[in-house]
Amino acid sequence: MVKVAIIFHSASGTTKKLAEAVASGIRSVSEVDVVFAEIVGTDIVDGRFKNLALIEQLKNVDAMVFGSPTFMGCVSAQFKAFADATGDLWAEKAWSNKIASGFTIGSNLSGDQLNTIQYMQIFANQHGMLWASLDIPGNCDAEGRNRLGAQSGLIAHSTDGELNTTDLVTANYLGQRVAKVAKKFAA
């Protein structure tokens, strides 16, 4: 069975709604399992991410989808604490050749969310992972998915805590895509 993990942080719940949509997209692909991992405040002690069981579990997945709100133009501090805690795996190349992708949300239409996705991509590349883009050309999709037009990963937008339906449909698609790519690569 191919395993795809979603590792995300969400302070007020919007990123979590996207994570749930990504998870349902992954589950729609046969013979693929989801590891749903929310980074929470109690995982961080004295500024360091201490949920080492999660990091251990991630050694056994085929793909990871990273999720974080955009805070001050980048990932949240909680997500960064998780990323920093994987430093010991870096020299071991423990995540080399795993598939990766990412999603974020911000309350501005152009609120520097791309920097969040690009940080996730650099993080994945530091581990030797293979980044899966969002292969939906913005403005050229019959369903209007990827309405904000980022193809490095999913960028969503909300001003009131409610998720745009098209963003959720796009998140579902991203989950399906990563699951299919991971399955193909595992084969």
Ligand SMILES: Cc1cc2nc3c(=O)[nH]c(=O)nc-3n(C[C@H](O)[C@H](O)[C@H](O)COP(=O)(O)O)c2cc1C
């Ligand atoms: C401290 C802080 C910084 C933020 N910085 C940005 C930002 O740089 N760009 C942006 O578009 N939105 C920014 N926002 C808005 C959040 O990204 C937005 O509310 C998001 O939906 C929160 O995700 P969550 O519900 O998963 O916590 C910021 C919000 C907070 C609280």
